[in-house]
Amino acid sequence: MTDLYAGGELLAEVVRNDVVESxxxxxxxxxxxxxxxxxxxxxxxxPVFPRSAVKPLQAVGMLRAGLAADGQELALVAASHRGQGVHLAGVRDMLHRSGLTVQDLRCPPDYPLAEDARDAVVRAGHGRERVFMNCSGKHAGMLRTAQVNGWPLETYLEADHPLQRHLADTMAELAGEPIAAVAVDGCGAPTPAFSLRGLASSFLRLVSAAPGSQERAVADAMREHPLLVSGEDPTEDDTRLMRAVPGLLLKGGAEGVAAAALPGVGAVALKIDDGGMRARFPVLAAGFGRLGVNLPGQVAVLGGGRPVGVVRSVW
Incomplete structure (x- = not known):
């Protein structure tokens, strides 16, 4: 996988007490x-692996394959949720309405990502469950899409499954380039590799699509329900920034990936070489700054619970 990506330039630095730390x-x-x-x-x-940043594109593919979903359900399909109550209830309802159960999910059992939700699970004496996994909304959407087409449910994660072949074709079409490689993501689903330019182009296509189109339906669902895309936490940048910037579509991915677009303005996609997540949004802000849009450009570094430094873009 590392051979796919040639690496890049200095984009951000961590400064603590006026000393560059990293x-x-x-x-x-x-x-x-x-x-x-x-x-x-x-x-x-x-090519890079955009990881969870491709979930909005996969959601478009599911709609094209016949998935029937309202706005909240679509937001969960495209989500990397934090396993809080609203997320778990939504995923369970998506499954229940189609006669499916959480046992049909093939994502690995996990704890919720949100600390409060994880603590509540542990206090209640429960362990890891598939529905807690941050990709369970996507998997619920995949199951419902396979079901409506009469495709096998047990093998929906296999790369040669009709569902996954259809999703791969959709992602390549939206990105405007062929998929360079396919690996297995942390949730067990196939994950494609293509360029950052293709990723940015696909997000711009979603926000620029005509009302009523499947692309626009996914973009609108995520922007109308940002809480479902990530979580109720001031540090969750996807939710926070989509709430703060009208029209912004934003989705992060593991290993330092982020992609975002604003209709009538443009799009930004990025990959941090070392997978550092906190460097993503200062660089994202710098990218939108080149388009004349001001986003929060620094991330605080805490020491003893108080700000003692910043992560800032140097690009």
Whole structure:
């Protein structure tokens, strides 16, 4: 996998008490509203694994394959949720309405990502469950899509399953380029590799799509229900920034990936080389700054519970 990605330039640094503590290299691409590259750094044409940032594209593929879902359900299908009550209730309801159960999920058992939700599970004497896993909404959507098409449910995660072949074709079409490689994500589903430019283009396509289209349905669902996409926590950037910036579509991915788009403005996609998650959003803000949009540009570094430094973009 590491051979796919050539690496990039210095994008961000961590500063504590005016001393640079660490530096983060990576790649970032900025597209204008016309889809043309407005700025870039590093390798934006070589393939990377966007990881969970492709969930909105997979949600489009499920709609194209016949998935019937309302806005809240679509937001959960595209989510990396934190396993809080609203997420768990939504996933269980999605399954129940189709005659499915949490036992049909093939994502691995896990604890909720949110500390409060995880603590509540432990206090209640429970352990890891599949529904707690942050991708369970996507898996519920995959099961319902397979069900409506009469495709096998037990093997829906196999790369050669009709569902996964259809989703791969959809992602390649939305990105405007072929998938370079396929691996297995942490949730057990196939995960594709393609370029940051393709990732940014796909997000711009979603927010620019006509009302009533399947692409626009996913973008609107995520923007209308940002809490379901991530979680109720001031540190959850997907939820926080989509609430703060009208029209913004944003989805992060593991190992330092983020992609976002604003209709009529443009899109940004990035990958941090070392997988550092806290460097993503200062770089994302720097990218949108090149499009004339001001986003929160620094992340606080805490010491003893108080700010003692920042993570900032140097791009």
């Amino acid at each position: 530096r983060h290299h990576g790649s970032v691409v900025v597209l204008g509203a016309d889809g043309e590259v407005a700025a870039w750094a590093g390798d934006v044409l070589g």
